[in-house]
Amino acid sequence: MWLWLHVANAMSREMLLRIIDDLRVDVASLEGLFRAARSSDPKVTALVDRFERGLSKVKQGLEALAKQCRYAYRELYTWLLFMLQRYRQTIYLLHTVYGLISLRGILRENRNAQRSLSLADEYVDSLIGELDVPADFLIFVTPESEYASLPIPNVKVFIIILPLTNLAKPWKWVLLSHELGHLYYQLHRDEILTTALPAIEEELRDSIRDKEIRIYMDLWCKYWLQEIVSDIVAVGLCGPAYLKMLVMEATEPKPARVYASHPPLDARARAQIKYLQLIGAPEELTRTIERVWKEYREKIDKMALLPDYLSESIVERVSNIMADILQDPFIVTSWRDFKRVLGKLPDTKGEDLKLLIPAMALKDIYRGL
Amino acid sequence: MATRWMLISEAWSLNELALKVGDALIALTLLKLSKLQGLAVEESEEELRRRVLAVRPVLHSLLREAKAAAGYGYSSPLLKALQREYGYADPNRVSERLRRALEALERVGKGEYRKEDFEELERILECVAYEASQRSQELVAMASRS
Numbered sequence: 001m002w003l004w005l006h007v008a009n010a011m012s013r014e015m016l017l018r019i020i021d022d023l024r025v026d027v028a029s030l031e032g033l034f035r036a037a038r039s040s041d042p043k044v045t046a047l048v049d050r051f052e053r054g055l056s057k058v059k060q061g062l063e064a065l066a067k068q069c070r071y072a073y074r075e076l077y078t079w080l081l082f083m084l085q086r087y088r089q090t091i092y093l094l095h096t097v098y099g100l101i102s103l104r105g106i107l108r109e110n111r112n113a114q115r116s117l118s119l120a121d122e123y124v125d126s127l128i129g130e131l132d133v134p135a136d137f138l139i140f141v142t143p144e145s146e147y148a149s150l151p152i153p154n155v156k157v158f159i160i161i162l163p164l165t166n167l168a169k170p171w172k173w174v175l176l177s178h179e180l181g182h183l184y185y186q187l188h189r190d191e192i193l194t195t196a197l198p199a200i201e202e203e204l205r206d207s208i209r210d211k212e213i214r215i216y217m218d219l220w221c222k223y224w225l226q227e228i229v230s231d232i233v234a235v236g237l238c239g240p241a242y243l244k245m246l247v248m249e250a251t252e253p254k255p256a257r258v259y260a261s262h263p264p265l266d267a268r269a270r271a272q273i274k275y276l277q278l279i280g281a282p283e284e285l286t287r288t289i290e291r292v293w294k295e296y297r298e299k300i301d302k303m304a305l306l307p308d309y310l311s312e313s314i315v316e317r318v319s320n321i322m323a324d325i326l327q328d329p330f331i332v333t334s335w336r337d338f339k340r341v342l343g344k345l346p347d348t349k350g351e352d353l354k355l356l357i358p359a360m361a362l363k364d365i366y367r368g369l
Numbered sequence: 370m371a372t373r374w375m376l377i378s379e380a381w382s383l384n385e386l387a388l389k390v391g392d393a394l395i396a397l398t399l400l401k402l403s404k405l406q407g408l409a410v411e412e413s414e415e416e417l418r419r420r421v422l423a424v425r426p427v428l429h430s431l432l433r434e435a436k437a438a439a440g441y442g443y444s445s446p447l448l449k450a451l452q453r454e455y456g457y458a459d460p461n462r463v464s465e466r467l468r469r470a471l472e473a474l475e476r477v478g479k480g481e482y483r484k485e486d487f488e489e490l491e492r493i494l495e496c497v498a499y500e501a502s503q504r505s506q507e508l509v510a511m512a513s514r515s
Contacts, residue, residue, distance in 0.1 A: 061388070068395060071410065073402060079395045082498065086388045089505060093381050150374040154385045161374065194437050201443075221443050261372045 012077055016069045019084050020062050026091045027059050030098065037101050041108055043121060044101060047140050050155045051094055058087050097150075100159060104142040107167075116167045117141065123353040124160060124176055127237055130330040130354070131184050139183075141176070143167050147249070149179035151186050158183045171361040174238040174245045181230025191325065196225055199317045207308040216309040224263045228271045228315065232322045235272040236329025239338065240289040241358035243272055247296045255297060256306055263310055269293050271315045278323035281332045284339075288362075330354065373515045380508035387501040389423055390494050396420035397477070397490060404482040414480070422478045424494060428471050431497070435464040450500035451493070466493065 034048050034055065065080055107113040120141045128139055138157045143164040150159040160179045166172045185192065200220050204213050234242045246268065255265040262268075273293065276286050306312055331338065334355065341355040345365045348356055360366060396417040402408040403417075410417075431447060438444045438460040444452060451463045470493045473486035 061392075068399075071399070071402075073398070073408075075398050076395065076402075079391055079398060082502065083388065083391045083395065086384055086391060086502060086505075089380075089384045089509065090388070092509065093377065093384065096377060148374040151378050152381055154382065159374075190433075190437075193443075194440070197443055198440060217443050261375075 013069045016077070016080055016084070017066065019081075020066050020069075023062055023084065023087055023091065024059075026088075027055055027062070030055055030091060030094055033095075033098050033102075037098065037105055039105055039108065041104070043138075043140055044105060046138055047101060047157065047159075050138065050157055051097060054090070054094060054155060058090050061087060097152075097159070100142045100144065100150075100161070103144060107143060107164075113143075113167060116170070117143070119170065119353070120162060120167070120173060120176070123170075123173055123357055124180070126352070126354045127177055127180055127330075128183075130237060131180060131233070133183060133187060137183075139180075147175050147179060149182050151183055153186060169366070170357055171241075171366055172245055172249070174234070174241045174358050174361050175249055177234035177237040177242055178230045178246070180237070181233030182226065184233045185226050185229045188325065192225070192229060192321070193221070195321050195325075196318055197221060199321065200225070200314055203311065203314040203317060204309060207311065212309075219260065219309075223261050224267075224310065225318065227262050228268060228318050229322060231268050231272055232275045232319065233326065233329075235275065235289070236326055236331060237354075238358040238361075239276075239285060239331035239335075240292045241361035243269060243289055244292045245361050247292070253300065255300065258307060258310060263315075264306060266297075266306055267310050267312075267315045269297070270312055271319050274316050274319040275323055276332075278319055279327060279329065279332060282335050285331065285335055292362075331358075373512045376508045376512035376515065380505045380512065383501040383505035383508070386427060387498050387505060390427060390498040390501065393421050393424040394491070394494050394498060397487065397494070400477070400482070401487045405484060405487065418478055418480065421490075422474065425471070425474060427497065428467055428474065428493070432464055432467040432471070435460045435467060439464070446504050447497060447500055450496055454492070454496040470494075 031052070034052055038045055038048050061083070065083055068076065068080060104117065107117065124139055124141055128137075134156070136156055140157065140159045141162055142159060144161045146161065146163055147166075148161040150161070151157075152159070160176055162173070162176060166175075197217070197220070201213065201217060204216055208216060231242075231246070234246075247265070250265050252265045255269075258264050273286070273289055276289060306315075337352075338355050338359065341351050342359045342363055344351070345359055345363050396412075399410045399412055400414070400417045400421065403410040403414070431451070434445060434448055435451075438448055444460060448460065448463065451466070452458065452460070455463065455466055457463055457466075470489055473483075473489045476483065476486050477490065
């Protein structure tokens, strides 16, 4: 009996050790890839540093597990396997990020792309200075196929993805401010959720059947609230230029149409306009954003209304809450400077990118940078 | 934010959480084997206790979430998993279990070992670890499809 147990334990241990070896090879491959991705680009180096630290934690974790394999207790075996499965996932996730880094590396070999990337970095870094984000957070812009962002809070990294096709269109970069809005949301999530969710639920109770409330609360909590907050942060940074580029990017023939992951364009625009009105933005600013919206909206789909679960009154409650949280946004405090830059275009020399890029977007002047 | 990257980001956070809780469970198991069952382990008791205590912020954060959920009625997947585990619809009752687990954790941290504390902690941590792990895996699968 003891002999049988001994043999069985040895076999289990061997299986665990084989998995550990397999993962060690994966770690070594990723180390090689990250090493090769290092370049003269300081952002890449900073990002690689952080992920190499992550990889080294995986390595240490695997060594610790290898030692613990000597205990042949069944309960422990389960948890050792559990940890190995999680390390495999970490390796997969790091590999996903590597894909984003390597594309940026390839692009930097092209001089024009390199210049655009540097400007995009500079623009995003200057915008981040206007938000309440810890100084050691690394913001990394990289091109791919869409506007998106990947927050990785445990390593204080926030990757912003800019469509490759928009790399040479700086006026479209105002859309990056929406991605920064997602970072703002992540960092202020508790404050926003605890205020906004009860308000949303209260509104839903007035118009939605009880059994459906959960479904819509889930969607608000997972997707819609975050999108609207990100729009509000973006309009606070870039003003009407943000809404203008959002309309252009969305190319939406049905502005009241609801998507699971995004609220309808009508709701998003309403939230931005209402927010600027609530914080007491200069009249000219609010008039401009209303005009931008009207130019697109008045010619299409007049009859469509927002559904009750995404009604105007819910959206306005969210704007109200955000007006309390985000009181003096950049575009409001800099409106006079912004107008000056707007009037100076296309002469862009020496101007702050935070003002220049939205000015280009708003004035349809696409040259000079 | 496009959905794919949103899924990857959430999967990442949950995976880190599962790793932290999984490591605490290994340490807790070794402590139990050594202190309650008298089996030999090579790791120092102090080190094992330190690893178990690493889940304190996780339990505190779940407690905060459970209290908030009682107010606004929305439960995150981890909280829902705890509600299922204990059979409680009311998040306040989950808060109570979390408080008990935190008390048990403090005792283990001080070197007071009771069978019921190990059981309380194992139950709650296993639930969190498996839910975080499973959800992380599902999110990665969804991300690869989107």
